Amino acid sequence: MENPYRIQCLVPDLPAPHEVLPYLHEMHANRWYSNFGPLNHRFELEIKKLLMVDDQTCEQMHTVTFSSATTALELVLRALNLRQGARVLIPTLTFPATASVVLNAGFVPVFADVDKETWALTPDIARTYCDASVIDAVMPVTVFGAPASTQLWDAFYDETGIQVIVDAAASLGQQQVSTKVHFVFSMHATKPFGVGEGGLFVTADGELAAQARALSNFGFRGASGKAKAVGTNAKMAEYFAAMGLAQIDRWPDLMARRTKVRDHYVDAFKAGGLQKMLSSSVEDHVPAVFMIRTKGRGADVMAALDEERIHTRRWYLPPLYEHPAFAAYCDDTMRHAALFPITELLKNDLVGLPFHGFLNDNDVRDIYDIVAATV
Numbered sequence: 001m002e003n004p005y006r007i008q009c010l011v012p013d014l015p016a017p018h019e020v021l022p023y024l025h026e027m028h029a030n031r032w033y034s035n036f037g038p039l040n041h042r043f044e045l046e047i048k049k050l051l052m053v054d055d056q057t058c059e060q061m062h063t064v065t066f067s068s069a070t071t072a073l074e075l076v077l078r079a080l081n082l083r084q085g086a087r088v089l090i091p092t093l094t095f096p097a098t099a100s101v102v103l104n105a106g107f108v109p110v111f112a113d114v115d116k117e118t119w120a121l122t123p124d125i126a127r128t129y130c131d132a133s134v135i136d137a138v139m140p141v142t143v144f145g146a147p148a149s150t151q152l153w154d155a156f157y158d159e160t161g162i163q164v165i166v167d168a169a170a171s172l173g174q175q176q177v178s179t180k181v182h183f184v185f186s187m188h189a190t191k192p193f194g195v196g197e198g199g200l201f202v203t204a205d206g207e208l209a210a211q212a213r214a215l216s217n218f219g220f221r222g223a224s225g226k227a228k229a230v231g232t233n234a235k236m237a238e239y240f241a242a243m244g245l246a247q248i249d250r251w252p253d254l255m256a257r258r259t260k261v262r263d264h265y266v267d268a269f270k271a272g273g274l275q276k277m278l279s280s281s282v283e284d285h286v287p288a289v290f291m292i293r294t295k296g297r298g299a300d301v302m303a304a305l306d307e308e309r310i311h312t313r314r315w316y317l318p319p320l321y322e323h324p325a326f327a328a329y330c331d332d333t334m335r336h337a338a339l340f341p342i343t344e345l346l347k348n349d350l351v352g353l354p355f356h357g358f359l360n361d362n363d364v365r366d367i368y369d370i371v372a373a374t375v
């Protein structure tokens with residue numbers, strides 16, 4: 001089938017066969033293909049290089065691989081031993097998995113509006129919900145890959161004692177980790193650090209790490225061969241660990257290409273006096289996807305780019321409460337505007353421009369010119 005688009009919105013950037021081959025040979029020589037094999041073990045140690053913390057903090061952190069971020073989030077939630085019927089605060093602007101893991105873990109999702117500037121569920125917003133009702137855990141999201149403030153979430157935990165699990169799915173390599181809150185990253189093919197399918201849990205809590213790992217392996221803990229909890233199978237196979245090790249090797253080059261594209265975009269919007277359309281933190285990190293605000297003209301911008309065979313996406317949209325699967329957790333559509341004013345504002349405004357390491361300066365200029373002519 002002919003590709004209708006001249007410029008793709010997202011192109012996975014994974015290791016080529018020759019880059020993975022040495023690790024696959026190693027795996028085959030080991031005759032060890034899953035169940036926390038040598039490659040997985042090495043990957044769990046090596047991936048700490050991407051956690052953006054000093055050596056001392058690194059020593060304290062436990063890294064546990066999973067089959068996906070979704071399985072990791074669900075099993076970490078279950079490993080936290082929250083009370084039955086626990087209420088977990090999550091943002092409205094996120095990928096559906098953020099809500100489904102709460103429900104699959106047996107808890108109740110509570111939707112929070114997001115911040116006008118960062119488009120995220122911030123500690124300040126979480127405080128207002130915690131003051132107004134009982135919240136047992138908070139699961140903020142690193143929106144479109146923009147890292148969350150470890151300093152502010154650590155302070156939130158110190159102050160409230162409420163567990164914080166950051167759904168940092170799209171932020172591996174951008175999100176710094178800390179010792180007081182927990183982090184889950186995705187290594188799905190469409191994320192900046194892709195291996196195909198994979199998740200990574202990072203925490204300073206060794207007991208929590210061990211319990212989440214046990215749940216990913218049928219509930220086995222220790223060598224007794226007895227299931228100590230009702231687990232599942234959510235392990236990362238050695239094939240994916242091999243991809244992960246190869247991805248670490250090419251990460252500096254991959255990030256250099258992504259950074260260059262981010263810079264081209266920022267330069268273009270600044271030169272045109274339209275930097276207000278960009279995310280407020282886009283110069284401090286390299287996002288997973290490149291979302292812009294469009295003065296409420298999202299549909300027009302998408303149509304104009306589509307006309308030129310340039311693919312766009314509205315990542316994280318519609319908001320969670322508009323997905324039929326989650327509507328029951330906020331079924332009063334009349335109240336959406338009152339409950340989630342910022343999300344309602346952003347939902348017709350945000351558009352995801354093409355963003356991947358294979359774009360060149362001319363592509364970015366073409367895209368910018370069409371956007372600028374439309375808004």
Ligand SMILES: *Cc1c(COP(=O)(O)O)cnc(C)c1O
Binds near residue numbers: 068095098141167187
């Ligand atoms: C991609 C994503 C997920 C799901 O990650 P998988 O590894 O595909 O399970 C969850 N939450 C957010 C915010 C995401 O962007």
